[in-house]
Amino acid sequence: MRKLMSNRLVVPAFLALLVVALAFVMPSNFYFRVAALVWISALAVIGLNLLMGFAGQVSLGHAGFFGLGAYSVAILPAQFGLHPVIALIAGAAGCALLAFVVGRPILRLKGHYLAVATLGFGILVSMVISNEAWLTGGPDGMPVSRLTLFGWRARGADTWYWITGGLMVVGALLAVNLVASPTGRALRALHDSEVAARVVGVDVARYKLIVFVISAIYASVAGSALALVNGFITPDAAGFLHSIQLVTMVVLGGMGSILGSVVGAAVLVVLPQVLTVFHEYEHLMLGFMMMAFMILLRSGIVPSLSTLIAGRRA
Amino acid sequence: MAEFLQFCASGLTVGAVYALVALGFTIIYNASDVVNFAQGEFVMIGGMTTVFATAAGVPLPAAVLIAILAAMAIGLLLHRLAIEPARGASPVTLIIITIGASIFLRGLAQIVFDKQFHSLPSFSGDTPINIGGALVLPQSFWVLGGALVIVIALWAFFNRTVIGKAVLATAANRLAARLVGINTSFVIGLSFVLSAAIGAIAGILVTPITLTSYDIGTLLALKGFAAAMLGGMGNPIGAIIGGLLVGLLEAFGAGYISSTYKDAMAFIVILAVLFVMPCGLLGRASVERV
Amino acid sequence: MANFWNKIGRAAATSVAVLALGAAAHAADTIKIGSSLSMTGPASFLGDPEGKTLEMYVEEINANGGVNGKQLELVVYDDAADANSARTFATRLVEDDEVIAVVGGSTTGATMAMVPVFEDAGIPFISLAGAVVIIDPVKEYVFKTPHTDRMACEKIFEDMKKNDISKIGMISGTGGFGKSMRGQCMDVAGNYGIEILADETYGPKDADMTPQLTKIKGTHGIQAVVNPGFGQGPAIVTRNYRQLGIDVPLYQSHGVASKSFIDLAGEAAEGVRLPAAALLVAEKLPDDDPQKAVVTGYKTKYEETTGEPVSTFGGHAYDGLMILVEAMKRAGSEDPAAIRDEIEKTQGFIGTGGTVNMSAEDHLGLDLSAFKMLEIKDGDWTIVN
Numbered sequence: 001m002r003k004l005m006s007n008r009l010v011v012p013a014f015l016a017l018l019v020v021a022l023a024f025v026m027p028s029n030f031y032f033r034v035a036a037l038v039w040i041s042a043l044a045v046i047g048l049n050l051l052m053g054f055a056g057q058v059s060l061g062h063a064g065f066f067g068l069g070a071y072s073v074a075i076l077p078a079q080f081g082l083h084p085v086i087a088l089i090a091g092a093a094g095c096a097l098l099a100f101v102v103g104r105p106i107l108r109l110k111g112h113y114l115a116v117a118t119l120g121f122g123i124l125v126s127m128v129i130s131n132e133a134w135l136t137g138g139p140d141g142m143p144v145s146r147l148t149l150f151g152w153r154a155r156g157a158d159t160w161y162w163i164t165g166g167l168m169v170v171g172a173l174l175a176v177n178l179v180a181s182p183t184g185r186a187l188r189a190l191h192d193s194e195v196a197a198r199v200v201g202v203d204v205a206r207y208k209l210i211v212f213v214i215s216a217i218y219a220s221v222a223g224s225a226l227a228l229v230n231g232f233i234t235p236d237a238a239g240f241l242h243s244i245q246l247v248t249m250v251v252l253g254g255m256g257s258i259l260g261s262v263v264g265a266a267v268l269v270v271l272p273q274v275l276t277v278f279h280e281y282e283h284l285m286l287g288f289m290m291m292a293f294m295i296l297l298r299s300g301i302v303p304s305l306s307t308l309i310a311g312r313r314a
Numbered sequence: 315m316a317e318f319l320q321f322c323a324s325g326l327t328v329g330a331v332y333a334l335v336a337l338g339f340t341i342i343y344n345a346s347d348v349v350n351f352a353q354g355e356f357v358m359i360g361g362m363t364t365v366f367a368t369a370a371g372v373p374l375p376a377a378v379l380i381a382i383l384a385a386m387a388i389g390l391l392l393h394r395l396a397i398e399p400a401r402g403a404s405p406v407t408l409i410i411i412t413i414g415a416s417i418f419l420r421g422l423a424q425i426v427f428d429k430q431f432h433s434l435p436s437f438s439g440d441t442p443i444n445i446g447g448a449l450v451l452p453q454s455f456w457v458l459g460g461a462l463v464i465v466i467a468l469w470a471f472f473n474r475t476v477i478g479k480a481v482l483a484t485a486a487n488r489l490a491a492r493l494v495g496i497n498t499s500f501v502i503g504l505s506f507v508l509s510a511a512i513g514a515i516a517g518i519l520v521t522p523i524t525l526t527s528y529d530i531g532t533l534l535a536l537k538g539f540a541a542a543m544l545g546g547m548g549n550p551i552g553a554i555i556g557g558l559l560v561g562l563l564e565a566f567g568a569g570y571i572s573s574t575y576k577d578a579m580a581f582i583v584i585l586a587v588l589f590v591m592p593c594g595l596l597g598r599a600s601v602e603r604v
Numbered sequence: 605m606a607n608f609w610n611k612i613g614r615a616a617a618t619s620v621a622v623l624a625l626g627a628a629a630h631a632a633d634t635i636k637i638g639s640s641l642s643m644t645g646p647a648s649f650l651g652d653p654e655g656k657t658l659e660m661y662v663e664e665i666n667a668n669g670g671v672n673g674k675q676l677e678l679v680v681y682d683d684a685a686d687a688n689s690a691r692t693f694a695t696r697l698v699e700d701d702e703v704i705a706v707v708g709g710s711t712t713g714a715t716m717a718m719v720p721v722f723e724d725a726g727i728p729f730i731s732l733a734g735a736v737v738i739i740d741p742v743k744e745y746v747f748k749t750p751h752t753d754r755m756a757c758e759k760i761f762e763d764m765k766k767n768d769i770s771k772i773g774m775i776s777g778t779g780g781f782g783k784s785m786r787g788q789c790m791d792v793a794g795n796y797g798i799e800i801l802a803d804e805t806y807g808p809k810d811a812d813m814t815p816q817l818t819k820i821k822g823t824h825g826i827q828a829v830v831n832p833g834f835g836q837g838p839a840i841v842t843r844n845y846r847q848l849g850i851d852v853p854l855y856q857s858h859g860v861a862s863k864s865f866i867d868l869a870g871e872a873a874e875g876v877r878l879p880a881a882a883l884l885v886a887e888k889l890p891d892d893d894p895q896k897a898v899v900t901g902y903k904t905k906y907e908e909t910t911g912e913p914v915s916t917f918g919g920h921a922y923d924g925l926m927i928l929v930e931a932m933k934r935a936g937s938e939d940p941a942a943i944r945d946e947i948e949k950t951q952g953f954i955g956t957g958g959t960v961n962m963s964a965e966d967h968l969g970l971d972l973s974a975f976k977m978l979e980i981k982d983g984d985w986t987i988v989n
Contacts, residue, residue, distance in 0.1 A: 030695045033695045037692065058406065109592050113547070113594065115543075116539065116540055116544075116584065117584075120540070124581055131574050131575070133787070139713065139778065139780040140711075140713045140716065226688065230717060236686050236713075237688065240536060241532070244413060247410075251410045255406070279682075282682060287419070294410050295396065295411065298400055298403035320848075324815050331811075424648075429649065433867070440846075442847050442848075520811070523812065525811075566815075568815040573804045573819075
C-alpha cells in the first residue's frame, strides 16, 4: 500500500504493459474479445472498488449505472442522432447526476441497509429498461450502431481490445491518483472509522457522495463500452445478477486494490470460458471455486498473495 | 371488497414464503453476522427433494421428512465446510462465500434433479374456499398455518430451552457468550441447520401453489433479504412483518396500480421506509464503536 | 454419486487433453457445427431439450456414416440466456472452434446478440428462438425454425373469430417471449376485429397471478383470455384461472409446448386451447398426414433417450439440425457460403414444426397450416380443427 502511494505510476504502467504484452500472444480474435470483456469489467470494478474498498460503502445496484451507460449509447444515437462518443459522455454525465441525486438519501444508510437500498435502486433501473420496450426494445434487447471516428469504423475484436484496454488503463491511472490525493486519504479514514473521520473534521457525507458519483461514472463508461463492442444490448447488463457479479469481482480480487480489481474481473470473465469443458458441471465448479478462493484467500487474491509473499521474504 | 380480500389472500400466501426466508436470514445473521444468500436454495431443496421422493414412491409424510433432513444436512455442511473455515473473514467475504454456495447448490440440483418445473398435489384438495367473495386455495391456509407454527415453535425454542437461550446469548454478544462457556461454533452451526429446516418447510408447503424448479432460490433470496431489511435486520418479528408486507405490496401493486411495475412498488416502499427509518421498521440503531 | 465423480474426472482429463493437443486436435476428417444454447438459467426449459436433441441426433447421424462421408463434431456452449455470453460464445465458435454452421440461440435476445458475428463471418446460423425480428427483415446468413409469435396470435384470433369472440383480456409474461408476443397480438388484433379490454402482465418468476386475473375477471364484457408466455407462468395462470372460477375460454400460446404443462396445471388445464405444432399430438395425427412419421419418430427417440416428455422446443432443434444436414448433403461441400445457399433453397422439408419452404425472402418457410389448434380434454391434447 505504502509502495503504491510512493509511486502512483507503478500499477497503471504495469497494466499498460500487460495490455501491450498480451496483444502479442493472443492466438485468435476470440481471445481478443475475452480480453476486451476483462478490460470492460475491470473498468467498472475499479470504480466500484473505490466505493467499496476505499470508502467502505457497498453497492448492490451498480449494474444499474452500467446498464444506463450501455443504453445511452444505444438509444441516444438511434433516437436523436447523437454521435456514440457524445452519447457515452452524456450517459456518464446522466449517471453522475443520478448518483448525486439518489446518493444523498441512500448513503445515509449503513451496512446491509445501504446494500438493500442500492439493490432496490438497481432493480428499479433494470425494470424500467426491460419494461419500456418502445424505447429500449424490452427484454429482447436493442441494436447499437457501430462506432465511427473520423470516417474510420471500429469493428473487430482486436480494435476493441485496444480501445477498452486504453480505457481501463486510464481508469486505473485516475483511480490511483484519486487514492493518493487528499480526497483519497479522507476516504480511507472513512473506511477505517466513520466516527473517527468525522471527529477529525472530514465531511463524511460529502466524501461518500463524491466517490459514489465517481464510481457511477466508471460503471456508466464501462457499460457504454460493452454496448459498443457488442453492437447489441439486453437488460441483463443492468440486472441484479450483474450487480452481484461486479461486487464478487471486487471482493475476489481484493478490496482496496486497483490491481485486484483487474484480477477479480479477469478471473470471473475467463473462468466460465475455461469451465465449459465441464459441461453440465460448469456451475458446480464455478460455485466451488468461488468458495475455495474466498476461504483460502480471504482478503482477496491480490492482497492475500502479496501478504503471503511478503511473509515469505521476511 | 371481494377484490380486496382476493389480493390479501394472494399477498399473504406469497408473503408468508418471503417471511420464512427472511426469518432464515435473521437467525443466521443473529448468530454469526453472516448474510446467507444461499437461503433461497434451502427452499428449493425442500420442494425438489419432496417432489423427487414422492415420484420415487415414498409416501408424502416420509418424503417431507426426508426433504427437511436433507436441507438440514446441507445447512450443516455449508457451515462446517464453507463458513467455519473462513471464520474471522470480513462480512463481505462471507457473503461472497454464500453466493458461491448458492451457485454450487444450484449446479448440484440441476444434476441430481433436473431442469424442469415440478409440482406437488395440494395437501387438502384444490377446491377453493369462499371468504367474503374471495376464492382461496386450501393450500394457502397450509402455508399460513405452517408459518405460524414455525414462529411459535421458534419462540418456544428461544425462550424455553437452554440451547435456545444459548443462541440468543450468542446473538447478543459472542465474546461474552464464549466467556460463560457457550460453544459458539455449535450455536452458529445450529442456526444454519434451523434456517435450512425453515427454508425447506416453506418450500414444501408452497410447491403445490407456486411450483418449483432448481433455480427458484435466487429470487427468493433477493425478496427475503429485502423483507428482512424492511423489517429491521436481526429482528425475527421484523422479518415476518417485512415478508408479509412485501407480499401484500406486490399483490396490491398488481391489483390496483400496475402489474408491470408491481415489484417496483415493493422496492419503492422499502426505499421510502429506509429513508425515514434507516434501520428498518423494527431494527435498533447501533452505535459505532471507535 | 460415483458416476458423478467419474464424469468430473473424465471432464478434467478431456480438458487436459484438449490443452495438450491444442490445434492438433482439429482433425480434418470431421465437420464441425456449433451451438450456443440456454441450457441453464431462466430459459433452461428451452435450452435443455434443444441441447439433448442436438447431441442425440448428431450421434445418430454419425452412427449412420455421417454427412458426405465425414463425421459431425458438435460444439455446444451454455449461454444461460445471457446475451453477452452468447455473443462471446459466437465469437469463440467462429474464431476458435472454426465451425462451418451454427444451430442454436434459445432466446431472441441471445440470437440477436449473435447475429452480427455470424453475418460478419459468413457462417450460416439457424436460430431456435421465437420472435419475428430474427428473420424480418431477412438477414443473409440467418434462418430460424420455430413459428413466429405473430403466427400464433393469428391462429388464436382465427379460432376466436370462428367462435364469435371479439372482446378479450390478455395476461402476458414480461420475459422476452411474452412481451414480444403481446406486441404482435396487439398488432394483428384489429385485422380480426378483436378488441383487447384488459392488458395485464406478470414477471417471469412470479408465483401467483390471482391479483391480475381478479382484475380481468372484474372487467365487463370479456369473452376470452389469452396468455402469451412460457416456463412455469402459463401453468400458474391456468391454475389461478380455475381457482377464481373464471368461466370464459382460456387460450395459451405455443410457449406451452410439452405434456408437462398438463401435469403442472392438473385439472385446471381442462378446456384450455392453444396453437401448437403437430409434434404434441403425434399419435393422434391421421396416418396419411405427411408429418406423422417424422413426429412420431422424434417423439419416441426423445422420450426413450431422456425419459422426459417431448417438447416442441427440442423439435425446433431437430428441424434446424436436419435442415442443415440436408443442405450440407446437397451442397456436397463444407463451404459455409454454399451451405447457406442450399439452406435458403430448402423446399418441402418435413420437420416437427411443419413443412418448410424457404426462399430468399422467407428464412422461416412455415405458414399458418403448420399450427394445429389443440384443446386439452381428459388430461390429453385433442385436435380441434
